[in-house]
Amino acid sequence: MPRLNATQRHRVRLTVNGRQVEADAEPRMLLTDFLRHELGLTGTHVGCEHGVCGACTIDIDGVPARACLTLAVQADGGTIRTVESLAPEPGRLSILQQAFRRHHALQCGFCTAGILMSLDCYLRDRPEPTEAELREFLGGHLCRCTGYTPILKAALEAATMLHKKRPEEQLHA
Amino acid sequence: MKPARFDYVRAEHLAEVHDVLAENGNDARVIAGGQTLLPMLSMRLARPKVVVDIMHLPQLQTIDADKGTIRIGAGVRQAQLLGWPLLSDRQPLLAAALPWVGHAQTRNRGTICGSLAHADPSAEIPLVLVALGGTIELSSRRGRRRIAADIFFTGMMSTARSEDELIEAAILPARPTGSGYAFQEFGRRHGDFAIAACAAVATDKGTRLAVAGVADRATMHDFAALDGSALDDALDAFAWDLDARDDLHATARYRRELVRRMGRAVIEEARRCRA
Structure with a gap:
């Protein structure tokens, strides 16, 4: 022992x-x-x-x-x-990270790393989440800047984009 | 916010866990998922001399369903039980309550038995055990015993576990045919501690209501075949008996009102499920 x-x-x-x-x-x-x-x-x-x-x-x-x-x-x-x-190479963001940037899903960025890792895992297991499921899942994170709406939009858009891609290209393509 | 120093033992045999607990008593803490122990350590509400990790013992990682019971080992994580395909069929009340335990991110590591050991008065898993008349299996060098959930919890974060005992499993009755269940929780945010949570079990003998978040532990009451205003009166008496306290989150009066309303709602829903 x-x-x-x-x-x-x-x-x-x-x-x-x-x-x-x-x-x-x-x-x-x-x-x-x-x-x-x-x-x-x-x-x-x-x-x-x-x-x-x-x-x-x-x-x-x-x-x-x-x-x-x-x-x-x-x-x-x-x-x-x-x-x-998450980023496939220096200077390139993952699909989820790009969606966060487009939707202004971060301001100060303090909570972002945790939220990205949660969503990255979640979207692998549940490629087509509903908004309600994502809201509940994001309940495990606090963000004091965004009010969560942009985060939700980014997650939904990333889910749609990832789902369209072939499985071997997912998330890290 | 850093834990005080402790020795860490990675147990490879059950006897080693019993030895550490017997030799160190209250200075030892068992760690499984760590989702309640780590905050206690970091805030130094607990300062054990030794922490014994039980997650490398395969015999504690099993869910066994047979002869009308479900036995959940101390190493079974909440997410693992939620993913058990038989759960909603064998024990729908537990299936209804588990998504309310913490967040997905904490259920991935937190265990069923860890929540029982912590004995938070607002926790869902102790509530379900009390509502269903479940038992807790304790083991130590001295042997093994089973204790009914409603006497296991003795108050705010305190249990009948002796300091040399390990909570080895939680045992729940499987759903008897013709029974109905309902669960509701009220909190500020999904995943927060419940301001009040109610679970009801309806059988041919009557309806049991159990409440968490109000008294210093999960508390149950059997409501015969009452209906209408007689049920309201009985719920009112039960709500007063819970001896609710004011705190930051809600007043005692508010909590009693939640018991009256959610209590009635879950009792009616459980009866409908039975029908």
Whole structure:
């Protein structure tokens, strides 16, 4: 039974955005801090740090979840995607990100990384969501700038565009 | 907003969980999905010396349906149960209430038994267990026991679990034929803590109403075959007995009114479903 001592740092190995990475963490280190401070992936934002705001939402083992409600040591061996994985190449945005830009679905941008990761996962599983389903799903995120309407429009438009594409081209094309 | 230091144990056998709990008592906390424990740790409302992770134990990850019961292991995540194809057929009340538990993003990691362990007075899963007469299975070095949900919850975030015990499973009765169910919740926003939530179960013996978010724990009452103004009077008496308190979100009076109205609505809906 592995027992990780509280005062020491322990090796954590993960697949992040398709790359094998490893770094050290105390048992108490949150996955948000591990991504930002140990791996330098500062796209994942830290908002409320108790699971309410959704800014830190990332893809953990294929589903959207709160990085701030996960210990780095819990995620050991897992597969993670963060907002840094969305753009297909530097200077090019994903279909979902382009829709956010067109609809002004962000202003300050603090909540955006979390919302993008939630929607990116959601639209893979539910290519034709209704507006009501999206509203309920977006209830897991707080945005204090936009009033949500542009976010909803961007998500619906991205869903339609992605659905028209061939499956192998989805999301990251 | 960072947790205090703790040792982290990744249990590979059930006995190791029991050992950690027996040796550390109240200084140990079990972590499953972590969706309620992590906020407690980050706000330092809990400062355990050791946290034991039970998510690497395959025997806790099962949903077993047989002989009229559904047994949900401690490692079963809320999203996993929601995705169980038999859920709405075997236990429609749970199927109706689960989408109200947190958000999709927290249900992906949060567990059924974790919500029972946390025992928030407004939580939906304890409410469903109390409404259905479910049981909680506890295990420790000393052995195993089952305890009825309505006596398991002893007050605000407190339960009858001894400090060396693991909540190993939640056990619910499957839907008996000819029974009706209904669930309603009122909150400021979907996914917020319920200001009040009501669950009703109608059988040939009568109708049971359970309420969360009002008293210090989920509370139930059996309403024989009452109807009309007699049912209103009984609901009114029940609402007063819940000893509602004022808080930031709603006054006691407001909560009593929710119990009267939503209570009546779910009782009537459950009876219609039965018919």
